[in-house]
Amino acid sequence: MKQSAIKFNAQPADVHMPTYNYLAMVDPTYTFTPFGERESHSLTPLEFNKDGVVISSNMVERPLKGQLATVGRLILLVLSEGDSKSDRQYPVSDWFHGFGDSSVDWAPTFCSTDEMPSPWSATDEFYKYGPKFKATDPVKPIFGCREWGYQLYDDMRPYIDVTSYAPKTKSHPHGTYIRPFVGWARFGDRKPVIGKDADTWYCLYDCPAGDQPGPIPDIAQWATRSGWPVPQRPTRAPTFPDAPGKQGRYVTSAPAQATGTR
Known part of the structure; x- marks a missing residue:
């Protein structure tokens, strides 16, 4: 997983600018190979102080700070090397507020992209909480x-x-x-x-x-x-x-x- 992130970040800047994969910059704390998988899986925790600065060991020279960024209707957690638009950003996950009273037991929460509802949720077989997902x-x-x-x-x-x-x-x-x-x-x-x-x-x-x-x-x-x-x-x-x-x-x-x- 980390090697894939390193390869992604090594691509020409115009391929992924302004975002990079944070997994290339943080070492996992535990790695194992699940049943039926050829590649190992890694647990890569990010720990923050109360100012939002990443305190987990990482390979970024400048302090990484967690920020909530709005992109259209989405709210994303990103790690940023600074406050300038030209500074590297590392998207981590989406912040989902849920559906009001019907979701108070589990929301708000951080989700991956394939867990976020969209206008295509009813027909998207990869959307985990939709009717087309095959569990x-x-x-x-x-x-x-x-x-x-x-x-x-x-x-x-x-x-x-x-x-x-x-x-x-x-x-x-x-x-x-x-x-x-x-x-x-x-x-x-x-x-x-x-x-x-x-x-x-x-x-x-x-x-x-x-x-x-x-x-x-x-x-x-x-x-x-x-x-x-x-x-x-x-x-x-x-x-x-x-x-x-x-x-x-x-x-x-x-x-x-x-x-x-x-």
């Missing part, structure tokens, strides 16, 4: 920004499960995979990011009890240690499609009895 394809990322937002805002939920839950097929017999996703958090949030790929659970970020990112040998034991419920599959995926699609829900079992500390 039966295990290669596609089925987990998305709305599912992230819901779990982030739910104060009773101790972690964020980024698993793409898909039907089982001959080529993908597990039905649980980690696919590319966009996540975010507010100052003070501290929820482990976990996911199941094939038969293995992983803690990807902000792991409890000082654990480093990596495989979780026993998810029940991992959850019990902190007094948390074992993660359950949501009732449908994607869980929060556009109306009139049927909404799903996240099932939370009874919390386990803690055997250690967070």
Whole structure:
């Protein structure tokens, strides 16, 4: 993923100006190869201070600052090397306010381009929350920004499960995979990011009890240690499609009895 970003940024300036791919400038904190994938996937977190300056280690000589930029009807989070229009900008994601009262459980949230509604949503097979999206394809990322937002805002939920839950097929017999996703958090949030790929659970970020990112040998034991419920599959995926699609829900079992500390 980082190598692809480096190649993109190396193209002639008129190909991608004024934007560049930020993944070329930031090192991932965890890398693994998901089931059925030839290339590895990387977790690349961006951490900011309260002035909006990126404090994650990066290769940009000037300070990078997060800004919300308006492009037409879209609001984008971009990283900028300065305030001039000629300064390099690195788009990160879209800021989506949702649909009012019907989306208060999961919005506002940061989304990728294929998760944003548009005038073509009703016929776009790549739009994750539209009627034409095929959630039966295990290669596609089925987990998305709305599912992230819901779990982030739910104060009773101790972690964020980024698993793409898909039907089982001959080529993908597990039905649980980690696919590319966009996540975010507010100052003070501290929820482990976990996911199941094939038969293995992983803690990807902000792991409890000082654990480093990596495989979780026993998810029940991992959850019990902190007094948390074992993660359950949501009732449908994607869980929060556009109306009139049927909404799903996240099932939370009874919390386990803690055997250690967070």
